[in-house]
Amino acid sequence: MLPHAKDVESVGEAMQLAEVQGRSLWADARTRFFRNKAAVFGLILLVCVAIFAIFGGFFTQYERDVVDFSLMGANAYKGVPSFETGHYFGTDASGRDLYARIVQGTAISIMVGVVGATVAVIVGTLYGATAGYFGGRVDGIMMRTVDVLMSIPFMFVLILMLVIFGRSMFMLFLGIGLISWLDMARIARGQTLTIKNKEFVEVAHAIGVHPLKIILRHIVPNLLGIVAVYATLLVPQLIIFESFISFLGLGVQEPNTSLGALLSEGASNMFNGTIWQLQFPLIAFVFTIFAFFFVGDGLRDALDPKDR
Template identity: 35%
Template sequence: MKQQEENIDKSLFEPAGVDTFSAEKIEKPSLNYWQDAWLRIKKNKAAVVSLVILFLIVFMAIVGPLISGKDFSTQTTSEANLPPRIQGLEHVSFLPFTGERTLKSGDVVNPYEQKGIDHYYWFGTDNLGRDLFTRVWKGTQISLLIAVVAAVIDLIIGVAYGAISGYFGGKIDNAMQRVLEVLMGIPNLIVVILMILVLKPGIIPIIIALSITGWISMARVVRAQVMKLKEQEYVLAARTLGLSNFKIIFKHMLPNLTGVMIINTMFTIPSAIFFEAFLSFIGLGLQEPQASLGTLIEDGFKSMIAFPYQMVYPAIIISVIMIVFNLVADGVRDALDPKMKD
């Protein structure tokens, strides 16, 4: 027995050497809240593709009106209702860019050759001979401008109103919420139409009309979040240190609501674009020679049977904008929601 014990290597019973430095080393770099959210957004393929498409649309809305070299308001009645024609694609028969038109009789004609026109209109022309390519992207630019400005105004008013109401509570909250209930009881469409009729159609009146009641949903969401956050320990610590109520609201609480505000704003923009298009479609939108996606769809609808391309292109653009904004908003919501963990 003693001989067997002597044959055992005593080094097997020595404690293993532990490298404390390596044990505490963090291999993966630490990420802050926004870096973690960006990583989750990148995993959402639909959101990433939609974001790329959205950037392309915004880019074209900025530079598109300058590409063709034609003015969006210049009328050339001798070149009215020309079909789309693009260099290099005019001889590809299965694409709708040949510059040809099929008559009701079934005959195929080429208005460019009939009128001796040697330049190209990529999206065709409208009934006044204006370049549709330029007008579509100019209309996209104006529609996006109206929607973004209205959404920013909704954000500012809604956040301030909701934060004050939720933080102070009591009689102040009760009075402010009664005002919200009165505004919510009035149909939004009626308020907007009355404002447009009073202020006359235009970019600024439409923005004001969209902003009158558009901030209500933002205010309600922010109020609910502030009522939850004001019971947190860091708010009590700020009060103990003597910070004023407004500093606590706007310096400590609102930064924690950034995700909620971004998400609601992302959903507000496509709603504003659609509402502006609706107003234009019923004749309360922008007036000539200004153009928006709504006015272009309204003009194209009048001649949809004879010249469908006049409505197709702006309809495609507004549809794509609505889809990509909602997909991006869904992706941002999932990424910023702390409960949506992989």
């Protein structure tokens, strides 16, 4: 006996429903992410930028700190981009290959953003989860401390640190790390206030599990979604922040460089007939920032439970 058409449709709907219910949170988020064309474009662009920063140095004929004295000063306009000379992006005001320096600048800018975001996620998540879990007076003291720190003009503090202790990569990482974890702490604390009232946390507390273990094994893993989104959106903000510091001349120092330092140098020479010194670093900067923002927005949409 052949099955009725309605029965076939019911079976098909039931199978689709079972398939949806059987997907995990991360599998569902991955599906939603790859349906977002802007996020996929951002991911592809981000991979291309990362490949350029890691392997781009193998395709240059010049070292980033080798100076061509015939293209310095008043003769800088002669260092135009050319594949014949091997200066794909031209040369800078000091006669150095701009392509090689953009490769290094992109790598350092991404490293500053990723390291700063990693520090912010680790410190901010643990701090905020601890404050939210214990609550009461502990929460009040910890979060008022965050409020006080957020009221301090950290740009002035960072500049002061770099002037007093020296302009090094370590001090730059340390200064950016002091700023970036505060917002993450407030986000983690707000999420923890909701999670700590869940049944699995109350059961763990009732059977005598140590509070530190509850925070690390039950609360922090449930914060990974919002943490991943915030970290992805924080990276471009830190890259912009580092670029601003380097634009002022207080960031990465010679012979190293960053996109902010290259933009500063290009802007100071753009009226000397050497527009490429600003054009190519700006393109690399915009591509990097937009790639991270597109991926971050895609993750936020994919992991937002209100859209599911």
